Amino acid sequence: xxxxxxxxxxxxxxxxxxxxxxxxxxxxxxxxxxxxxxxxxxxxxxxxxxxxxxxxxxxxxxxxxxxxxxxxxxxxxxxxxxxxxxxxxxxxxxxxxxxxxxxxxxxxxxx
Numbered sequence: 048x049x050x051x052x053x054x055x056x057x058x059x060x061x062x063x064x065x066x067x068x069x070x071x072x073x074x075x076x077x078x079x080x081x082x083x084x085x086x087x088x089x090x091x092x093x094x095x096x097x098x099x100x101x102x103x104x105x106x107x108x109x110x111x112x113x114x115x116x117x118x119x120x121x122x123x124x125x126x127x128x129x130x131x132x133x134x135x136x137x138x139x140x141x142x143x144x145x146x147x148x149x150x151x152x153x154x155x156x157x158x
Contacts, residue, residue, distance in 0.1 A: 051087050051130060053077055054145040056113045056138040059089065059128055071114075073121060073140060075152060087133065090148065091124040098122075103155040105147040107140070114138025121148045123155040 051057060055074040060067045076088035092107075092115070093099060099106060099120030106120045107113060114137030121144075140148060 051081065051133060051136060052139075054140045054148075055136050056092070056115065056140060057087075057089065057136050058134045059132055060134070061126060061128075069134070071119070071137065072126070073148060075125065075148070081130070085131070086127050086129050089126050089128060090152070091122045091126070092119050093122055094119050096120055103151045105144070105151050107144050109141035109144050112138065113140050113144065121151060123151050 051074045053074055053076065056071055057074060058069060058071055060069050061072075071092040072089035073092060074087050075090045081087065094117050096106060096118060099122055101123075103123035104120055106118070107115070110117070110119045
């Protein structure tokens with residue numbers, strides 16, 4: 048697996064209530080974090096646009112260039128997974144989408 052970078056769109060298997068689901072996510076952890084830890088912080092990407100309506104959600108404008116197959120949205124639902132469990136890097140968010148995701152994270156996390 049290649050080193051992941053903030054803003055990368057990746058595919059990973061996520062544990063859930065009804066089993067494991069393979070899905071895309073965006074890397075939100077920093078290079079400093081990756082230097083010190085074997086895991087990555089991932090933000091959810093969903094194709095269920097009807098549920099992505101909170102101020103901490105963002106409909107991706109450039110979803111095709113990010114490697115996604117259909118219209119998608121970022122949701123501020125964070126998961127930590129070992130980097131070795133990331134199956135593939137499929138793209139990178141555009142500068143505009145990455146800035147919007149960072150704004151969503153600022154609204155959601157008390158930092």
